[in-house]
Amino acid sequence: MAAPLRIAVLASGRGSNLQALLDGIAAGRLPAVVAGVFSDKPACGAIALARAAALPAVALAPRGFASREAHDEALFSEVASVQPDLIVCAGYLRIIGAPALQRFEGRMINIHPSLLPRHPGLDTHARALAAGDTEHGASVHVVIPALDAGPVLAQVRIPVRPGDTPDALAARLLPREHALLVATVGLVAAGRLTTDARMPRLDGAPLAAPLQLDADGALHGGRA
Ligand code: GRF
DSSP states (O other): OOOOEEEEEEOSSOOHHHHHHHHHHHTTSOOEEEEEEEESOTTSHHHHHHHHTTOOEEEOOSTTSSSHHHHHHHHHHHHHHTOOSEEEESSOOSOOOHHHHHHTTTSEEEEESSOTTSSOSSOHHHHHHHTTOSEEEEEEEEOOSSTTOSOEEEEEEEEOOTTOOHHHHHHHHHHHHHHHHHHHHHHHHTTSBOOOSSOOEETTEEOOSOEEEOTTSOEEOOOO
16 A cells, blocks of 8 residues: 655644544545644644644744745745645645745645635635625645645535625535545545646546535546
8 A cells, every 4th residue: 555645734723624634534534644734823723733633743933034935944844854745735824935835846735715716815705705706615726836826626616695794604615625625635645636736637637627526525527
């Protein structure tokens, strides 16, 4: 059997996506290990979760570093030290500079709470509502220097309901986001999906369109 995929998780917030990955691993649904958790926010939930799970955890607050590059360099040296196969940005709320991105090009993915290319950036739930979208969702994409712009690997869609608020939409989306992330990382861990920054491949063929998550948590499509 192939060695489990070594994942480094970058997070700045509560860490529910990290927990979903850990649950997937514990349940035997994800042939992976979380090799370390890394953050710019020492007091965040993700770091607390990592410590409680006795995982390597490194949080470096940006203050005290002379520049973005210096902070990136310090944090990503820690990331490199756990020798990850894949870096998963799960609510890492800091912009990553080009040198760090180039160092890990094609090995870094991000989960973003919108149906990219719609609503890159922040406040995605409010923006989906303000735009009158009838459908909302989340995307897992390859990280490139442009914000939320790399190839989209997989998406989950939910309907927008009359009377939805940004909080209601976010709460309904979150468990689906978790399933999306676990399923997508699962395909990478199985060696079926690559995370190349130019042309991701599914089962050896270029991914023609984002995979779509079904109600049972399986991914479909992606072929021309
Ligand atoms: C998620 O909604 C994710 O899509 C976004 O930030 C949030 C992180 O949540 N990028 P958590 O810290 O994993 O709970």
